[in-house]
Amino acid sequence: MKKNKVQYIGKKVLIFVISVFLLSLITFYISRLAPGDPLVSYYGDRVEKMSPQERERAEERLGLHEPVSVQYVKWLKQAVRGDFGISYKYKKDVLEVIGGRVGNTLVLGGIGFVLIFVLALLLGVLCAWYEDSRLDRVICKVGTVLSCIPEFWLSLLLLLIFAVELRWLPGSGAYTVGKSDDILDRIWHLILPVSIVVLNHLWYYAYMIRNKLLEEVRADYVLLARSKGADKKRILFRYCLRNIIPSYLSIMAISVPHVLGGTYIIETVFSYPGIGTLSYESARYKDYNLLMVLCILSGIVVILCNMVAQAVNEQIDPRIRATEIMQETEETKR
Amino acid sequence: MSTGEFQVVGIRPARQQPEELKKKWYQGKPVVSIVILALIAAGCIGSRFVMTKDPAYMDLLHYNLAPNAEFLFGTDTMGRDIFSMIWYGGKISLLIGLLSAAISTVIAVLFGAVSGIAPQWLDTLLMRVTEILLSIPNLLLVILLQAILGKANVLTISLVIGVTGWTSIAKVVRTEVRQIRNSEYVIASRCMGGGFFHILWKHLTPNFVSSIMFMVVMNVRSAIVSESTLSFMGIGLPLEVISWGSMLSLSEKALLGGAWWMILIPGVFLVVTLLCMTNIGNFLRKSVNQKQSNL
Numbered sequence: 001m002k003k004n005k006v007q008y009i010g011k012k013v014l015i016f017v018i019s020v021f022l023l024s025l026i027t028f029y030i031s032r033l034a035p036g037d038p039l040v041s042y043y044g045d046r047v048e049k050m051s052p053q054e055r056e057r058a059e060e061r062l063g064l065h066e067p068v069s070v071q072y073v074k075w076l077k078q079a080v081r082g083d084f085g086i087s088y089k090y091k092k093d094v095l096e097v098i099g100g101r102v103g104n105t106l107v108l109g110g111i112g113f114v115l116i117f118v119l120a121l122l123l124g125v126l127c128a129w130y131e132d133s134r135l136d137r138v139i140c141k142v143g144t145v146l147s148c149i150p151e152f153w154l155s156l157l158l159l160l161i162f163a164v165e166l167r168w169l170p171g172s173g174a175y176t177v178g179k180s181d182d183i184l185d186r187i188w189h190l191i192l193p194v195s196i197v198v199l200n201h202l203w204y205y206a207y208m209i210r211n212k213l214l215e216e217v218r219a220d221y222v223l224l225a226r227s228k229g230a231d232k233k234r235i236l237f238r239y240c241l242r243n244i245i246p247s248y249l250s251i252m253a254i255s256v257p258h259v260l261g262g263t264y265i266i267e268t269v270f271s272y273p274g275i276g277t278l279s280y281e282s283a284r285y286k287d288y289n290l291l292m293v294l295c296i297l298s299g300i301v302v303i304l305c306n307m308v309a310q311a312v313n314e315q316i317d318p319r320i321r322a323t324e325i326m327q328e329t330e331e332t333k334r
Numbered sequence: 335m336s337t338g339e340f341q342v343v344g345i346r347p348a349r350q351q352p353e354e355l356k357k358k359w360y361q362g363k364p365v366v367s368i369v370i371l372a373l374i375a376a377g378c379i380g381s382r383f384v385m386t387k388d389p390a391y392m393d394l395l396h397y398n399l400a401p402n403a404e405f406l407f408g409t410d411t412m413g414r415d416i417f418s419m420i421w422y423g424g425k426i427s428l429l430i431g432l433l434s435a436a437i438s439t440v441i442a443v444l445f446g447a448v449s450g451i452a453p454q455w456l457d458t459l460l461m462r463v464t465e466i467l468l469s470i471p472n473l474l475l476v477i478l479l480q481a482i483l484g485k486a487n488v489l490t491i492s493l494v495i496g497v498t499g500w501t502s503i504a505k506v507v508r509t510e511v512r513q514i515r516n517s518e519y520v521i522a523s524r525c526m527g528g529g530f531f532h533i534l535w536k537h538l539t540p541n542f543v544s545s546i547m548f549m550v551v552m553n554v555r556s557a558i559v560s561e562s563t564l565s566f567m568g569i570g571l572p573l574e575v576i577s578w579g580s581m582l583s584l585s586e587k588a589l590l591g592g593a594w595w596m597i598l599i600p601g602v603f604l605v606v607t608l609l610c611m612t613n614i615g616n617f618l619r620k621s622v623n624q625k626q627s628n629l
Contacts, residue, residue, distance in 0.1 A: 022466050030479070131627060148608040150559045152566050153601040156585050164592050171589075217627050268567055280567065302468070 012307060019303050020296065027295040028075065031288050032068045075292070085289035089281070094293050098278065105274035108190065109263045112197030116259065117252055119202055124209025129236060131214060140210075143203035151200045151262050155269040158192055172271045193266050200262055205255065209248060216240040246316040253309035257302040364617045367610035374607055378424035387415035389422040389576055401595055408595040411587045412573075416595065420603055423576035427604070430492045430577070431558040437496025438557075439503060439550050446507025447534050451515055461508070464501045476564060486571055495560045503549050510542035551615035555608050562604060578604045 066074075078085065084094040123143075127136045149157075163171030175186050216222070217240055225235050264276030271277060275294065282290040377384050386406065387393075397413035399405055407416035449460040476494050483490040514520060520537050528536070562579030564570030571580045581600040588596035 019466055026466070144612060145605075145609060148555075148612050149605050150563055150608075152563050153582065153597075153604065156582070156589070156597050157601065159589060160592075160594055160597055164589055214627070265563060265567070280569075284569070306465070 012311075016303060016307065020300060023299040023303075024076070024079075024292065024296050025072065027292055027299075028072050029068060031286075031291055031295075032071065084293050087282075087287055087290040089285050089287045089290070094289050097290060098275070098293060098297070101274050101278050104272060105260075105263060105267070105276065107186075108193055108197065108267070108272065108274060109260050111190065112194050112201075112263065113256065113259050115194070115198045116201050116205060116255075119198065120205035120209060121248070123202070123206035124213060125236070125241065127206070127210040128213035128217065128240075129232075131217075140207070143207060146199055147203040147207075149200070151196060151265050152269055154200060155192075155196050155266055158196060159269075162192060173273070189272075193263075193270050193272060196266050197259065197262055201255070201259055205248075205251070208251065209244065212244040212247065213240055216243050246313060249316070250309035250312045253305045253312060256305045257298070260298070260301065364610075364613040367613035370606060371610040371614070374424065374603065374610075375428060377421050378428055381418075381421035381425055384421045385418035387418045389414060389418040390574070391415075398591060398593060400593075407599045408593075410581070410584050410596050411591075411593075412584070414576075416581070416599055419576050419581055420578075420600060423578050423581055423600070424603065424607075426488055426571075426575065426577040427558055427561060427579065428607075430488060430495070430561045431554040433488075433492035434494075434496035434499065434557040434561075435550055435553040437493060438498075438500035438553055439546070441497070442500035442503035442546075443507055443534070443539070445500065446504040447511050447530075447538060449504070450508040450511025450538075451530075457508075461505075464504060468501050476560065486569075487575065488571070491561060491564065491570055492557075495557045499553060499556065499560075503546050503553070506546055506549065507542055510545060511538055514538065514541050548615050548619040551611055551618060555611040555615070558604070558608065 075085070082095075086092060087094050087097045090097045123139065127139055130136045159171050162169045169192050170189050171192075173189060175182065175189055213236070217236070221239065222235055225239060263274065264279065266272070267274045267276030268280050275297075279291065279294045279298075281287070282294060391414065393409065393413040393415070395413070396405065396409050398411055399409045401408040405415050405417065407420065409415055410419075445460065445464075449457050452460065476498055479494045479497065483494065514537075520533060523533050523537055558578075561570060561577065562582060565577060565579030566582045566585070568583055571577050573580055573583060578600045582597065582604075585597045588594075
């Protein structure tokens with residue numbers, strides 16, 4: 001049993017490392033294949049005035065003259081030691097640039113994620129409790145409409161209403177200039193972006209909970225519990241909800257990258273200084289080193305979340321383990 | 335007064351069943367969505383007959399106008415007539431949606447079928463590849479691909495969106511194919527010398543077409559969303575190519591001037607189209623919860 005556990009973890013780590021390696025290889029090649037001049041992002045407009053010799057020297061200094069495969073090996077060697085190079089645009093260490101921004105994204109995405117997690121659960125249970133009533137139908141309709149609105153347009157709409165017409169809420173940035181330590185001011189700036197993150201994703205998960213609960217409610221054990229005299233509340237919360245929690249947890253783990261991807265777009269609309277605006281900038285200005293690290297970071301988040309989801313499923317729900325074992329034995333039989 | 339504990343009271347009268355209302359042909363079908371979508375599509379396809387102005391013409395005398403009698407939906411910051419642009423640009427938005435959904439469906443069916451029929455090791459390999467592809471953030475992948483293909487036009491952007499959006503359909507196709515690949519009729523067809531594409535088209539596709547239909551419709555939807563998001567952010571279609579997304583890319587200027595019509599009108603068309611597609615897609619998904627609740 002102990003050996004199995006070690007093997008299990010070892011296998012996961014191995015898959016993780018291989019995935020990250022392939023991910024870095026793919027992004028490295030794609031970003032180097034892309035046309036556009038990384039020198040421009042480093043030297044700005046001066047590049048156009050450079051003589052060919054100066055250009056060559058500049059490329060050599062940044063290591064851009066070698067074939068892509070050599071560049072990759074070099075990059076990998078440095079990356080293993082924790083040196084990801086400098087950002088061409090900010091002329092600072094890549095990790096430093098990211099470190100300055102990552103907190104903002106984590107706050108935005110984190111608050112959004114927690115709110116989605118809780119509200120989706122509440123809304124889903126509410127809909128399942130009042131199944132097919134007028135309330136349920138209204139919530140379903142509104143939810144469907146909301147989930148159809150692209151996040152950038154929702155941002156524009158709310159900006160137009162609350163920032164331009166009513167002037168209640170600030171329309172951009174993470175804080176008023178010069179007030180970066182004022183927590184209230186930061187919260188004030190977070191209201192619009194967070195509500196868009198939540199509104200945009202909420203219904204997808206709430207609807208899933210509703211449907212899963214409705215499926216659960218039709219199971220035979222509910223009939224048994226009813227006939228034994230358990231009341232509706234007890235059945236729904238103690239039995240049905242408990243049965244859907246594992247799948248909800250795993251789906252929420254998979255949802256992390258989606259929520260994060262959503263914040264990327266919202267950040268650019270609100271010019272919120274986070275990872276999203278950073279990756280958008282780095283892609284536009286061909287800031288290779290920065291882009292690479294951002295891609296790999298996002299990829300790691302996705303891979304990790306998928307693994308967590310799998311692990312949650314396997315640990316909580318023995319049925320999945322059982323089916324997997326059955327599949328494996330079947331395969332070895334063949 | 336009865337003396338016994340039990341008493342025969344005869345046959346219990348049958349409970350009066352309320353006469354079941356006969357369902358009309360349109361009930362339970364997303365008729366409203368289909369009609370609205372058809373209207374929008376017809377308007378976009380026949381944009382030539384609907385437009386009141388040249389959508390690309392920049393009328394510098396009348397820029398930034400609110401909706402009025404001459405310019406039904408107003409004009410944008412460059413003096414173009416929004417009413418005409420809606421229909422003209424809708425054609426491009428819908429075209430991109432259909433085209434990229436078609437591209438991703440073809441890739442997904444081929445990839446899924448190969449993975450489903452292939453031996454175990456190849457199948458595992460292919461599925462690992464899709465997982466790694468999935469782990470690259472979609473937005474970044476699109477940006478990168480876009481950079482390789484150069485300046486965006488309708489074709490390249492459909493290609494980029496199509497190439498990045500096929501993985502989920504491929505997974506469904508693979509599972510379905512794995513279930514039926516050892517059926518007698520598939521084996522028989524193979525024995526008679528049927529090639530891969532023959533089996534795929536004649537025997538496999540009819541089996542999984544219903545389960546991916548919903549996803550294909552949703553794919554059209556998400557392709558339209560991707561296009562508009564990209565164009566809005568300025569990394570998709572350029573301003574000169576009119577689509578609902580590129581119309582919205584002017585919205586930052588519109589926000590400053592409080593020009594609601596520039597943001598609201600293209601957005602409403604976009605959202606209504608997406609909503610109709612969602613309703614149709616949900617209808618195509620196998621309906622659940624037909625049973626009575628036990629609670």
